[in-house]
Amino acid sequence: MTDLSEFPLELTGNDRPMVSFRGISKSYGDLKVLDNLCLDVAEGEMVTIIGPSGSGKTTVLRMLMTLETIDAGVIYVDGQPLTHMEKNGVLVPADRHHLHLHLHRQRQRQRQRQRQRANIGMCFQHFNLFPHMSALDNCAEGPIHVLGLTKAAAIARAEELLEMVGMIDKRDEFPARLSGGHRQRVAIARALAMRPKVMLFDEVTSALDPEVTGEVTEVIRKLVGKHNLTMLMVTHQMGFARDISDRICFFHQGNIEEQGAPSELFGSPQFERTQQFLAAVNEAI
Ligand SMILES: Nc1ncnc2c1ncn2[C@@H]1O[C@H](COP(=O)(O)OP(=O)(O)OP(=O)(O)O)[C@@H](O)[C@H]1O
Ligand SMILES: [Mg+2]
Known part of the structure; x- marks a missing residue:
């Protein structure tokens, strides 16, 4: 532990x-x-x-x-x-005596984890929108069900964010009818709707x-x-x-291996492996 x-x-x-x-x-x-x-x-x-x-x-x-x-x-x-x-990857054994306490702790942890996850928004390479919901509902769902916003407040927030990512015109479209770039913009709006830190x-x-x-x-x-x-x-x-x-x-x-301001790291990388990586990437472009 x-x-x-x-x-x-x-x-x-x-x-x-x-x-x-x-x-x-x-x-x-x-x-x-x-x-x-x-x-x-x-x-x-x-x-x-x-x-x-x-x-x-x-x-x-x-x-x-x-x-x-x-x-x-x-x-x-x-x-x-x-x-x-x-837990450090170690599961607590749940015998009969401890089951109740264990479940209680598990629920507590789940709630805590949910709160912590709400602090962090993530967008992946492959879009992970809910396919059965419109762009607007994708953005409003989390704020309603996880944050407890009213439907009206969640929709207002979703509209504001869809506007920000330039997707307000597509608010009623389902993901299948959106292009990859559009889906990714909706996915960003959806993550931001949770007001992550x-x-x-x-x-x-x-x-x-x-x-x-x-x-x-x-x-x-x-x-x-x-x-x-x-x-x-x-x-x-x-x-x-x-x-x-x-x-x-x-x-x-x-x-x-190496870190720094972009001008330093890209301009004058100090370590050989960084230099090799950047040279290989440049060659591929
Ligand atoms: N669930 C898993 N089980 C076993 N190996 C895994 C698992 N997830 C990742 N790995 C391995 O861990 C290593 C690091 O994976 P990771 O996805 O973090 O790499 P990455 O730097 O994001 O690579 P890429 O640029 O290809 O996305 C890889 O060798 C990967 O195969
Ligand atoms: Mg990766």
Whole structure:
């Protein structure tokens, strides 16, 4: 079991990071995917993760969404440790005596996890809209059922966000009738409707045709600097990353090999592996 006191969050007030990975390790069988990762993201900061396939980029985002358990370390979001780590992947045996207490604790954890997840919005490479709901209902569903907003308030919020991503004209369309770029814009509006403190983007443009990629990157660009939203993005679009990020982290074998401001990391990478990766990416363009 990970002891929180081994990984305290020392900083308070304005210096406290919005997201803090402290000594995170994760293996799948013999494969070590994250190896003692430490990464802090400040409130309002846009951090982009780049790196070779299999270096652990998506795993980092999935951990923040509490979709993966952690073998060692602690992740703090807005000063709170993520709850699923308390179990550390070990299931508590539920015998008859303990079943009631266990179920109670499980429900408590579920509620806590739901609240924590509401702090974090995520958009994946493959659009994950509800297929049986219109664009508007996709955006209003979470605020009604998870946040407890009235239908009228949730619809007003959904309309405002669909307007922001340029999709208000398509409010009544179902996902099957929307293009990939449109779906991805609705997915961003849907995530924002939960008013998350942190937004995660995982290769949101990779499955799109090049001509609609710009529609989606424009929306992300618009979010930068707005509402103090903290963002963590994985992308293979180096030009876009360079333009909009405050910091770039180059991942290699489950850890940050090199990080810095975009001008430093892209302009004068210090480590050989970073140089090789960037050279290979440039060649592929
Ligand atoms: N559920 C799982 N079970 C077993 N192995 C997994 C699982 N999820 C991820 N992996 C492995 O962990 C490693 C890191 O995966 P991850 O998806 O984080 O990589 P990535 O950096 O996002 O790569 P890509 O650029 O291809 O998306 C890969 O080798 C992957 O095959
Ligand atoms: Mg990935």
